[in-house]
Each structure stands twice: as structure tokens, then as C-alpha cells.
Amino acid sequence: GQQVMQIPQYQHVQEGEDFTTYCNSSTTLSNIQWYKQRPGGHPVFLIQLVKSGEVKKQKRLTFQFGEAKKNSSLHITATQTTDVGTYFCAGLSSSNTGKLIFGQGTTLQVKP
Amino acid sequence: ETGVTQTPRHLVMGMTNKKSLKCEQHLGHNAMYWYKQSAKKPLELMFVYSLEERVENNSVPSRFSPECPNSSHLFLHLHTLQPEDSALYLCASSQVRGEAFFGQGTRLTVV
Numbered sequence: 001g002q003q004v005m006q007i008p009q010y011q012h013v014q015e016g017e018d019f020t021t022y023c024n025s026s027t028t029l030s031n032i033q034w035y036k037q038r039p040g041g042h043p044v045f046l047i048q049l050v051k052s053g054e055v056k057k058q059k060r061l062t063f064q065f066g067e068a069k070k071n072s073s074l075h076i077t078a079t080q081t082t083d084v085g086t087y088f089c090a091g092l093s094s095s096n097t098g099k100l101i102f103g104q105g106t107t108l109q110v111k112p
Numbered sequence: 113e114t115g116v117t118q119t120p121r122h123l124v125m126g127m128t129n130k131k132s133l134k135c136e137q138h139l140g141h142n143a144m145y146w147y148k149q150s151a152k153k154p155l156e157l158m159f160v161y162s163l164e165e166r167v168e169n170n171s172v173p174s175r176f177s178p179e180c181p182n183s184s185h186l187f188l189h190l191h192t193l194q195p196e197d198s199a200l201y202l203c204a205s206s207q208v209r210g211e212a213f214f215g216q217g218t219r220l221t222v223v
Binding site: 048086 | 145147153154155157160167168202204206209210211212213214215216217
């Protein structure tokens with residue numbers, strides 16, 4: 001079945017350093033979504049990428065969708081302690097009725 | 113507040129009990145999901161209902177039984193659970209192929 005792999009599983013950075021998490025799908029995706037889950041919270045939608053090669057920015061966050069629509073990345077520039085949490089990518093296959101498959105998530109810790 | 117409400121927030125049940133988790137959304141979404149989140153396997157998709165029809169049953173044991181009586185409500189009926197079923201159960205809703213809005217989850221402990 002469809003799988004979405006995400007790396008790394010954990011990342012500890014010093015405040016001010018950059019952070020990147022990568023997402024790879026076993027199948028071509030219709031779109032990819034990114035979510036953030038704060039400790040003790042629930043996943044919250046960040047962004048959706050639809051087009052091949054698409055790049056979107058939200059302040060210090062940059063999201064990319066690969067040309068083949070099978071991979072994606074989230075890059076955070078100059079991390080802050082408020083960036084702490086788990087970042088999930090979620091892929092929507094082009095051949096289903098709405099099944100959103102999540103990656104394992106990358107948990108980010110930021111040391112002040 | 114995401115617009116998706118889950119009850120109860122916490123549940124402790126014995127292995128012989130029967131309980132139900134409830135999820136409600138009034139966002140006008142037409143797809144609803146149950147996810148299981150545990151330390152070992154974060155965010156496992158359990159069930160998907162699209163337009164009130166179950167379109168996905170991701171090899172979930174029969175001791176979990178979903179019910180979607182209408183587009184706004186989703187239930188997860190639980191019976192004879194095992195301790196390894198202890199986890200955070202998250203409900204989400206969306207327009208089909210749109211962004212998912214999650215409830216705050218039910219923290220389930222099976223004793």
C-alpha cells in the first residue's frame with residue numbers, strides 16, 4: 001500500500017540554527033500537506049502543495065514539492081523555541097477518495 | 113478550537129468493557145477520519161468515511177467498530193480492547209481531498 005516516509009525522526013538544534021525535514025512517498029501524490037503538532041496538542045494544518053516543483057513560504061518556513069510529486073521538504077530558517085513540536089507531512093494519492101496518509105513525523109527540539 | 117469536537121477527552125476502560133468515542137464537526141465537511149497515535153506508530157490511519165460511506169478500513173481489528181450516522185458525526189465503538197490499544201485517538205474531518213481539521217483527541221488507557 002501507499003507509504004509516506006519522513007526523516008529524520010528527531011532533530012535537536014540550537015536556537016537560531018536552521019532545520020529541515022524530508023518526506024518521501026512510494027507513489028505519486030495528488031498533493032502534499034504539512035501539519036504541526038505541539039507537545040500535548042493535536043496536528044494543525046500548515047500548508048498544502050499541489051503543483052509539481054511548487055515552493056511556498058510562510059515567514060521562516062519554506063515548503064517544497066518535488067518535480068515528480070513524490071517528495072517534499074520543510075525548511076525552517078533561524079529556529080525559535082516556538083518552533084518546538086512534531087512536523088508531519090501527509091500525502092494524498094491521486095487514485096483515492098480522500099485517504100490522507102501521514103509520515104512518521106519529525107520531532108524538533110530547540111535549545112535556547 | 114478547530115471546529116471538531118471529540119468526547120470524552122480521557123477514558124480508562126477495562127479489557128471487558130464496551131465504550132464509544134464520539135466526534136462531531138459542523139464545518140460542512142464531507143469526509144471524516146479516525147487516527148490512532150501512539151509512541152511507537154504515530155498517526156496510523158484507521159478508518160475513512162467519505163460522503164458517509166466507509167472507504168477505508170486499514171486492517172483494523174474488529175474490536176474497533178466505526179459508525180458514521182451522518183456527515184457531522186463519527187463514532188468509534190470499542191469492545192474487549194487490549195492494553196496495547198492504549199493511545200491517543202484522533203478524529204479529523206475535511207472536504208474530500210482538502211486539509212484535515214483535527215479534534216483534540218481522546219486519550220485512551222486500557223487496564
